[in-house]
Amino acid sequence: MYDLVIANGNVVDGTGAARVRADIAIANGVIERIDPSIDRGKARRVIDAMGKIVAPGVIDPHTHYDAQVHWDPYCTNSSWHGNTTVVVGNCGFGFMPCRPQDRERYMLMMENTEQVPMPAMREALPWTWESFPEWMAHMKRLHKGVNLAAYMPLNSLMMYVMGVEGAKTRRATVAERARMRDLLHEAMDAGAIGFGLSHLGEFNSHKDIDFSPMPSDTMFAEDAVFLAGVLRERGEGVIQCLAQLNSVNNSFLVEELARASGRPVVHNVINAVDSNPRYHLDIMSWLDRVHAEGLDIYSQALVQRGWVEFNVTYIDTLWQNVEPFTEFSLHVGPEAKAAIAKDEGFRQRARERYDPDMMFGAGGPVETHRLADAKGSRFAQFENMLVSEIAQATGSAPIDVLFDIVAETNAMADFRTTAAVSEDPVKLGEILDHDRVLLGTSDGGAHVKFSAGGQYATDMIMWMAREEQRISLERLHNLLSSKVADVFGFNDRGSLVEGKAADLYIYDFEHITYDRDRYEVLFDLPGNEFRRVCRAEGIDWVVVNGEPIFRSGRSTGAMPGRMITNSIHGAAFSEAAE
Structure with a gap:
């Protein structure tokens, strides 16, 4: 008997092969058979996928669901859009290893850098672990709707061994290096897939509670390179390194990590910059050069159409590195922000310091922000207009318009960015065409307010495949799933092939979409905290390890998710949550 048969689907298997009309038979979480005609009488359940695309579940290598999975076992938004496996521990952030006395500090770190709400973490995290193996054991017991894999986060490792201040101010001693090496080996033995870090110096928006850089951003490169040797010793694992943005390029460390480890290194991040047309081309040329030198480096793409929707109370992490908002960010809470917005001395400094060209990493120039909700103030007549348009209508400078609205609404007006990322399909098509590019930079679980x-997968299907026709579905699903699995050593999943895990989703190619105008606001976090979400339309089923978890966006209640471990300590679909 089969547990499930997906019948009559147009199967895009993720390998790059042409789609075929076929049935898929699943038993014990594994694809048993793919054939044009399977005896459905042998199936306990049949899903008719007539006219629909059946594709491998999306694998997102860059998320921050480390905390959210404790209150949202499906890791939404991602799973609504066909994601069946997510990777946590990115950019060096996570909760393991952690001494009991440092738990509050680690949660503050996650709140300030990734904007995971502190009240939710305090209520939901059980803190039944100290070491990475203890965390892994906890995660295996945790009921999950999707699969998770985890890096060893370097900020956590450094603070555990060197102390918070030591990790942020000096190089590791010989003894501390040895201790970190041993703990990384221990984590890899327990199933870590490698380690993750950011290394952007003062230029990273990831800042500590005192606005100073996080440890890995200013760590001595030699300490990271030393740890890369652990992966060479073991012959397994992958490294994630956020080393380049439009304002800074520390990709030298990515090269050194690849040389020292002999393993894949995922460089963050490649994206298109409209004001700098050569930006992505230069990264692609660099990828070609290092590949010719024998270095196994990939760049992770940020190519989906995204935006930021905010009131200024929750936007400090995007603005704190850009004048005049550095000063503005020091004033915490809506009353304090409204007060500084009214201060004429600050307003004069803001006019003098504001430079639209410096706003690339902060959601785009103020002029391009759209007033989404004026909260009933006198600016309500300008809702849905750009700040530049309001400035023209009122005869004010755009920076004055912004702070006038902040002052009038007690810092509670909602804005929506319209130029946070490039939406040039030509540039993005060039990125997608490069062999050393990986898809998946959702940041899922972070910045939720x-x-x-x-x-991102839905956006790529509806935009680049259907509307622009710049990439075939066969190529796209290879990028969304199989290629990521190959690079990360997830050998048991990532494509619809007999013998692999039955992670897949079924969608209507002509109707898959999402709301491109506004996010939905949900008050569904612990402590009744809110978040902004983006639901999928046109996705009929999402299946993880052979069990449907969503039908037309509604949860089935199934919890088939597993911890995905590194290639040597793998066999993930034998694991069961307690």
Whole structure:
């Protein structure tokens, strides 16, 4: 008997092969057979996928669901959009290893850098672990709707061994290096897939509670390179390194990590910059050069159409590195922000310091922000207009318009960015065509009060495949699933092939979409905290390890998710949650 048969689907298997009309038979979480005609009488359940695309579940290598999975076992938004496996521990952030006395500090770190709400973490995290293996054991017991894999986060490792201040101010001693090496080996033995870090110096928007850089951003490169040797010793694992943005390029460290480890290194991030047309081309040329030198480096793409939707109370992490908003960010809470917005001395400094060209990493120039909700103020007549248009209508400078609205609404007006990322399909098509590019930079689980990114696969299908026709579905699903699985060593999943895990989703190619105008606001976090979400339309089923978890966006209640471990300690679909 089969547990499930997906019948009559147009199967895009993720390998790059042409789609075929076929049935898929599933038993014990594994694809048993793919054939044009399977005896459905042998199936306990049949899903008719006539006219629909059946594709491998999306694998997102860059998320921050480390906390959210404890209150949202499906890791939404991502799973609504066909994501069946997510990777946590990115950019060096996570909760393991952690001494009991440092738990509050780690949660503050996650709140300030990734905007995961502190009240939700305090209520939901059980803190039944100290070491990475203890965390992994906890995660295996945790009921999950999707699969998770985890890096060892370097900020956590450094603070555990060197102390918070030591990790942020000095190089590791010989003894501390050895201790970190041993703990990384221990984590890899327990199933870590490698380690993750950011290394952007002062330029990273990831800042500590005192606005100073996080440890890995200013760590001595030699300490990271030393740890890369662990992966060479083991012959397994992958490294994630956020080393380049439009304002800074520390990709030298990515090269050194690849040389020292002999393993794949995922460089963050490649994206298109409208004001700098050569930006992505230069990264692609660099990828070609290092590949010719024998270095196994990939760049992770940020190519989906995304935006930030915010009131200024929750936007500090995007603005704190850009004048005049550095000063503005020091004033915490809506009353304090409204007060500084009214201060004429600050307003004069803001006019003098504001430079639209410096706003690329902060959601785009103020002029391009749209007033989404004026909260009943006198600016309500200008809702849905750009700040530049309001400035023209009122005869004010755009920066004055912004702070006038903040002052009038007690810092509670909602804005929506319209130029946070490039939406040039030509540039993005060039990125997608490069062999050393990986898809998946959702940041899922992070920045939940002003953005959502789990819809990136849906956006690529509806935009680049259907509307622009710049990429075939066969190529796209290879990028969304199989290629990521190959690079990360997830050998048991990522494509619809007999013998692999039955992670897949079924959608209507002509009607798959999402709301491109506004996010939905849900008050569904612990402590009644809110988040912004983006639901999928046109996705009929999402299946994880052979069990449907969503039908037309509604949860089935199934919890078939697993911890996906590194290639040597793998066999993930034998694991069961207690």
